[in-house]
Amino acid sequence: MKTFQIQAPGAATLIDQPAPAQQSQPDVLLRVSLVGMCGTDLTTFRGGNAMVQFPRVPGHEVAATVVEGGDLRPGTAVTLSPYTSCGQCPSCKRGRVNACQFNETMGVQRDGAMTEYIRVPREKLYTANLTLKELALVEPLTVGTHAVARGRVTANDTVAVFGCGGIGLGAIAAAAFRGARTIAIDMDDAKLEIARKAGATDLIHSKNEDLHTRLVEITGSGPDVMIEAIGLPATFRAAVEEVAFTGRVVYIGYAKEPVTYETRLFVQKELDILGSRNALPEDFLEVIRMLEAGRFPVEDAVSLIVTPEQAAETLADWSANPHKFTKIMVQFA
DSSP: OEEEEETTTEEEEEEOOOOOOOOOEEEEEEEEEEEEEOOOHHHHHTOOTTOOOBBBBOOOOOEEEEEEETTSOOOEEEEEEEOOSSSSSSSHHHTOGOOOTTHHHHHTTTOOOOEEEEEEEEEGGEOOSSSSSHHHHHHHHHHHHHHHHHHTTTTOOOEEEEEEEHHHHHHHHHHHHTTTEEEEEEHHHHHHHHHHHOOEEEETTTTTTHHHHHHHHHSSSSSSEEOOOOOOHHHHHHHHHHTTTOOOEEEEEOOOSSSOOOOOHHTTOOOOOEESSSSSSSHHHHHHHHTTOSSSOHHHHHOOOOHHHHHHHHHHHHHHHHOOOOOEEEEEO
């Protein structure tokens, strides 16, 4: 079967692989329809992902149809959770399986879904009244949605989100879906406009406007929740500096270098500083409800759909021009 594989940093190609064998009775055989490329795939292609061993089949943002297995009728459209959990580590015992110490994500620690057929445990599948394109957006949107849940966002909150890429858009849409006043912060006008369509009530172009001045104008005393979805030391610090007293700061992005803080703000403001990783089943269900309600600009968020034969060239183009694309999908069926 046709499979897209990253063979080494900067090298990707289409290969032929045998169809997947059944591993256990609950496994469901899926025919892959659409797979989204994400920032993790780009980092892998660039050779910057320490969790990846080459060669690796990427892909964990999946829309597929059932071929056989389980209780779902053949032809049923599904999306999936790409994570594993051991059930024994401290995270799993606390019910936070998204942060399993030994998690293996499809396309990262194990091969992913950029191939024609995959087998997936039945409990990892989700059905919904959504198009295939919408189903392929569920998983990336859950990551930002989980950050909103970590921040305990309610309709009484004002939430500011650093970054309007795929993960940041998920956080913006999820906060807006909960009724919060939501501020989108980015340096790209096109991404800010998509953020508005995703539910942002206020936009800040942080290159052209002073961030602190605008946040004070909008909130008076700072946002109740700051969500960082970029991964820069400057935005890591700004989240702590700009959040309101007794506010919550949620980090999704990884900073690429050490971050130096004025730690008195942690204590003086009595902040809740939270990490956010992957997503839980309830996050998948919330995103599905949001998409079924038409509360996300799907057509604006997906910038390009390519064939498997075009995937390697497209990934190289994305690597060379990271601001050129929002969401790229590869169509297998």
